[in-house]
Amino acid sequence: MGRWEPNTRERLAKAALELYSERGYEQATVAEIAGRAGLTERTYFRHYADKREVLFDGSPVLQKLFVDAVEGMPAGAAPIDAVAAGLDAVSAMFADRRAFARQRQAVIVANAELQERELIKLASLAAAVAGALRSRGVAEPAASLTAEAGIAVFKVGFERWIAAGEERPMELLMRQSLDELKAVTAGA
């Protein structure tokens, strides 16, 4: 193995998820993950701090995409439309990753510690989106409420997207979920 390691992070993430799925998150070791990826344990720790981080590699990317989309909307756009743009942006990121997302979700729901980390990820995302809305001049509590509504749509839309047999694109399911949220808050 040379010093040049193409797609090292991706190979490690793929190997980790496979092992966690096959043997359980608790049982798999970093040595096994690195071995399956044809890399060393030392290389693993150059990329990820621990066994858990490899499952949350996409979180900063997800958050940046969402926030950038919110901030990039025209000045006059309604806050909920800025959040809708964020949902579109993250849907594009997930587009070809449904199989990966399903496998990852199965690992997460089987482990309390991973579920906690996932909840923290969503809470950080909500806080970041609220911050982006405030930077657009949206006052509180509207900014936090709109952000929380957006994360609620993301959670529910994501669960629908990874449901067994579901084949419709995430973007469509997110938009449907947002429309449904609008309908229920309007008293439908």
Add this chain to the structure above:
Amino acid sequence: MGRWEPNTRERLAKAALELYSERGYEQATVAEIAGRAGLTERTYFRHYADKREVLFDGSPVLQKLFVDAVEGMPAGAAPIDAVAAGLDAVSAMFADRRAFARQRQAVIVANAELQERELIKLASLAAAVAGALRSRGVAEPAASLTAEAGIAVFKVGFERWIAAGEERPMELLMRQSLDELKAVTAGA
């Protein structure tokens, strides 16, 4: 100290919160908590499993109040109105506990483990409220979306209620937050 210990749980919870506030959650010991409450460590462990549980004593009560209120609404009520009834019910529970809630929140935000537990509490509450809505015949994803919207209002309304200098009742702040959520999802 006799076998009859009036308000034991409350005394322990009060002593724990005082110690966590004064010395930090990590530093305080169960022996100190029990001592301050004039009770034994053994008594503490008859009531709470660990140092953390004493801060989440109210969670099952909160969840039951919310769910019972949702389930108790007339059959024809809109899902969002059932959630509004839940918010009213929990507001009544908190009415005279603002000082306690402020002190508790300061302890929670200072500790990552406690923040995780708080997020899990809110996620469980959302799941329970969604279940109560489904039992009223609300289909998915409307049930989950309405429940998540309700928890978003609870989170934001609660933060407003415990903000420094805030004196308005929780019920009012929850209703205002719900109205604000309706306004933002309607594109205001």
